[in-house]
Amino acid sequence: MTSTHPVRPVRDPRAAAVVKALVDQGLVDPGRRDEAQSLVDRSLAGQASVSAPLTRRFAELAGYVGAAFVVAAAIIFFASQWPDLSEGQQVALLAGSTLVLVAAGLAVGLVGQGLAALRAGEDAVRRRLAGVLFTAAAVAAAGTVGLQVSTTADPSDTTAPMLAFGTMAVVSLLGYLLAPTVVGQAGAAFGVMLAAPTGTDKLGLADTVALGLVWLVIGVGWLALAERGVWREVATGRVIGCLLALVGAQSAVFVTEDRWVGYVALVGVAVGAFAVYVVRPAWPYLATGVVAVTAVVPQVLLDWTDDELGPAGVLLATGVTLLVAALFGLRLRKEVVEAPEDREVQHDAEPPRR
Incomplete structure (x- = not known):
């Protein structure tokens, strides 16, 4: 039978000296000494875990x-x-x-x-x-x-x-x-x-469009779980969700009669990925938007021209689309990264209101 009593944390002797110095310098409120002690203990424990002995590895x-x-x-x-x-x-x-x-x-x-x-x-x-x-x-x-x-x-x-x-x-x-x-x-x-x-x-939905949409829905759901912190490895959850969404949207294009469904799905994935990237600036969303745009444009051109572009034309259209999408992605990334700094500068520049 295991004991239900909480395990007392092991205090690092270095933490007390650090907290005492912070309190003496007025950087930490004496009333919050215990909180500071716990925080420093956790930080030192984290450093110790990073430098774990080679025998453990x-x-x-x-x-x-x-x-x-x-x-x-x-x-x-x-x-x-x-x-x-x-x-x-x-x-x-x-x-x-x-x-x-x-x-x-x-x-x-x-x-x-x-x-x-x-x-x-x-x-x-x-x-x-x-x-x-x-x-x-x-x-x-x-x-x-x-x-x-x-x-x-x-x-x-x-x-x-x-x-x-x-x-x-x-x-x-x-x-x-x-x-x-x-x-x-x-x-x-x-x-x-x-x-x-x-x-x-x-379920009687054996066509490629239905399967693609199912994969797309699963991918979106996977991303929602990742952003809510259900998946502990958030980056992995984003990659998996984005891949499922891309595969689902692209697979719907393979059906000759209903290719427009796949095109709409790819455009939706691209727009959604770029929109989410503005709020959550994580690289899988930016990469997904660029890949979705690069995938949909050449395919739409091939349909509109009845495959008259030829291999060279397809390669040219794909390359131009990729360059444009990549430039747009880089520009969007620059704006997203700089936006918080710009807002802080504008906020500081405003005169105080009376």
Whole structure:
């Protein structure tokens, strides 16, 4: 049984001297000495974590190498013995691998400061290792479910891949909740993206336009979660969301009859990306806007001219569009970066109102 008493923080002896000097110089209010002490303690602890001993890094690397050897051995064994196993034995092996990987991930978390520390983003070494193990468990779980369903379903039925990739997404998300990592978020995104085609097919929306719009909606939702801080790795969430939105909009162009839907979607992605960049100046939004503009303009020109531009004309149109979009992006970035400084200067220049 674990104790519920809070753990007393370890005070760095250097922090007291720093706080005392700040108070003596009048830079810190004596009444806020405890707050300053806690802040300096956290800062010094952060510096200590950055300069972690090499042995800790080697231990993490050894964990990854050991896991890679185990996975390689399992692949070699499965490749040689898999055809001789029955379907039940194959499912049992994949299910057993899933349980072993989940147990290993939980053990990595419990050995350190506990799963609560992993969820809080602490203990980075164990969090990353646990995240890799949980994501690997998601892949094994997807194989288990897909193989089990495929043994009874019709070969032309898309239920097996839909449930397999859906399982991968769900297990990856559960693992991410326990140990948030880039790998876990990427695994969840991969599962969701691959489950979408079979899901739309099950709903009777098997055309490319519907699938593209589904990917576009998923990408926008992913970005919303990233901006609200649901994804701990905000930059990764932005990249994944922008890629999903771009792929969704572009995939709708591949349908000959309804290409205009893809063109409208690409223009919407470009405008939305530039607009969000003004509010949230992050490079994935700027890059997405530039790529979307560069993708839509040559394709629209090809349609309007009935493919009479030829390869040289397409390359020229693409190059000019890319240059214009890049220049616009650089100009927008310059304005966004300088806007706060300009506002401060204008505010300072205004005479005080009486």
